[in-house]
Amino acid sequence: MKVTYIHHSSFAVEFSKAVFLFDYFEGELPVIPREKELVVFASHKHKDHFDRSVFKLAEGYPSVRFFLSKDIRMSENYRRRMGISEKIASHITYVGKNQTMDFMVGGQFLQVETLTSTDEGVAFLLDYEGRSMYHGGDLNWWTWIGETETEYEEMTRRFQAEMEKIRGRHFDVAFVPLDPRQGERYFWGFDYFMRVTDTDAVFPMHFWGDFSVIDRLLSDEISGPYRKKIRKILRKGETVEI
DSSP: OEEEEEETTEEEEEOSSEEEEESOSSSOOOOOOTTSEEEEEEOOOOTTTOOGGGGGHHHHOTTOEEEEEGGGOOOHHHHHHHTOOHHHHTTEEEEOTTOEEEEEETTEEEEEEEEEOSSSSEEEEEEETTEEEEEOTTOSOOOOTTOOHHHHHHHHHHHHHHHHTTTTOEEEEEEEEOOGGGGGGTTHHHHHHHHHSEEEEEEEEOOTTOTHHHHHHHHSGGGGGGGGGBOOOOSTTOEEEO
């Protein structure tokens, strides 16, 4: 399994029979072998996680499949105005919160599960070719200095409720927000996820181009129990084997 960091929360994961593309909205795509099936996941409609340009991939990959959060759902009239053909629309599956679905991709079984984001849309939990993955989208412990106690308690309740659904679960690879805008609380959601799951390799994401936040976490004693599992991203387009 090869993982390529594209930009922000966008990654490509290459398997023997397929390539999964997560939350793409801009940036240079890696070379995607034509013989592999391309599967595009979009966790929600925010412009830093989804752009209609992904539908252009259907020109080069006619069997491409799109799994889009239901908040991205497009009406027939809207699709026509945007030039999105019926053929492309037939390749779209809209996924809701807390769903489990089974599909065949590249001749292999794919299970798609979702959690409810604490912002918009969903987080994805996937099983494919014997490997398990988690892409959090905007599911995070979004807590900020200056918020009210009510806001803090509500966000904490919602985030921890989602994490309880996957407590003890194993993931071969996970993509989890690590957002420097949260100040001293930047690691809270990332740390909580790593402590409640059995994750082998974790990629920080959603750090707005501030790669230094990864070093900050690596040097923080809080990350001691899982530090060796953090995959440090050095640049866009970097590919690592998992």
